[in-house]
Amino acid sequence: MAAAICVCGRLRRVKVDQETLDAAAANSISPAWGRIWNGPSPDGIWDLPEPAVLPWLARTCSAFSRRERVEVLALAGVVALAADAASRALYAQEIATLRALACDGLADEAFHDFTFVGLQQAVLGLDGEKVWSSELSHINGGEAELECPACESELLLCLEPGESTIEPGLSSELAERLHAEAVQAGRGFVATSLTKLFGRFTCPECRTTFNIADQVASGLAE
Structure with missing residues (x-):
């Protein structure tokens, strides 16, 4: 499971094109996910989707199986954590849906402990907990x-x-x-x-x- 981004770091908001979103939604291991969320650039800046992607993330997670949605929930936790108060209020329903899906994954005995902790981090990110959403790693x-x-x-x-x-x-x-x-x-x-x-x-x-x-x-x- 991908490590959470510390939101105190340098972030650059990016708008993801629909073609990339469609390709990612069709396959949980599509290379398109790397264009949506990837590691920091050489200058240390993380590219992160805008909060407007949260409804799409909620729909995509709901359509995926527990195992398929793990990485998507990690991304959702970071996007929600980095969102401002107005965006969190606007997408409160989608954040609640994503949180419920992350909590559901905590009950899956087939997951490795590493994944369990990652899902706890996703829940904390969706809750807006700025310290332990990253430091629980x-x-x-x-x-x-x-x-x-x-x-x-x-x-x-x-x-x-x-x-x-x-x-x-x-x-x-x-x-x-x-x-x-x-x-x-x-x-x-x-x-x-x-x-x-x-x-x-x-x-x-x-x-x-x-x-x-x-x-x-x-x-x-x-």
Whole structure:
């Protein structure tokens, strides 16, 4: 599943022609998807469809199977997240439809944990959650790189299940929700990793204890 774009990065709005949209809607693995959503250009700018594409995304996702719509939902989450308040209000019904489809995918036991987390990110993007719609990718990466808030030591923390000096926790209502989703879906690996990402850690250099999630979010804001 494609990684979410951090909307604090550089975005360039593009209008996608109808021929490309038709080709993409006809086949979930069509090369046309690469013309709709691709990686950043050499100058570091992401091309992202305008919010007006949301109704088309909702129709396309509804016509696709669960497996076919995974990447489309990832795109929808980013488009909705980057949309302004007026666009989110205008396309509220389509965003709600896309969110329901993403939540439906969370129940699919055939999906890999990686895809499950990606769908959680899509839901968060559709909700307009600007931090964890991108930073939840640390679960799939298995680690979080951050600085101690006191002494600024660089730390690389392993989030995967196993022996760890991280004090497990769920430091916010959102963390509790994501954890409950993972438990309900039988995603033990994801659930345990979430308790680490939203847990506490004591810096080995200065012995300061801090919330890991707060530092991840702080690094995104810089």
